[in-house]
Amino acid sequence: MDLDGRCNTGLVLGLGFTAINNDQNPSKPIIPKKPQPPPSEPSLTLSLSGDFYHGVAAKKSGVIDVNKGFEDAAAVVTAHHDVYRQGSPPHSVVSSFSSGRIKRERDLSCEEAEVERVSSRVSDEDEDAVNARKKLRLTKDQSALLEESFKQHSTLNPKQKLALARQLNLRPRQVEVWFQNRRARTKLKQTEVDCEFLKKCCESLTDENRRLQKELSDLKALKLAQPFYMQLPAATLTMCPSCERIGGVGDGASNKPSYSMAAKPTHCYNPFANSAATC
DNA sequence: CCAGTCAACAAGGCCT
């Protein structure tokens, strides 16, 4: 996202974020290396009203949960052909195995063997024709266990992979691929969340920039409208940027005018602070 | 291991 491009109003607002987890490869876009809790990622020092970031994250995770529910339901339906397929890889899989890249056959459990026996009533050619278009769907239990394992460690060492594969009755390669996909998709989702977050930040800063530009032009107009003798030390005039009242050391009870000439402005305006609190 | 991609599959919407 091009923040400068979208906030091209000329004021420097000091967007104070640093590269997010980008120390390893600065040339890469702002993408966290590993999924982390959202608040710790974009290190923007901008205070925003509402916790939309969490909201987005929650929404996203909600989507995941919904899909998981769908997966759960689908897994029940497809459990049969999962086992069937795992026992009898389709042509494409077989060919890729036989090409020397992967040659792994999973041992069948008794139940799977039974299913395969039933399935094998179909002739080999018919079976190949049917299975060539089938796809493995993990069962509910398999998905749950993989998810649980992923929560503990998003990468697996060979030992863990083998153990998990044995536990799930899958090939180690399948476990490996599942983890690869899971990492990639987690990262993608996190990137989307980050992108939304930065968009909101950009919008917020653009609004702030617009507001400051207006204040600046108002101040200039006010300065021009003042009598000549009041313009002399104009730089020392202080004005609250929020209520646009000229303030200073004087008060209504004294003989001094409501505007005063202070040695320094009474406060520095912080664009990231709530301007309403400055009065 | 990652990024990119393909392809099977499920679900939803629309039309007849």
Next chain:
DNA sequence: AGGCCTTGTTGACTGG
């Protein structure tokens, strides 16, 4: 109700 199309998900592969 059922067929078709679109879209999102996900298992698997490839190249770097």
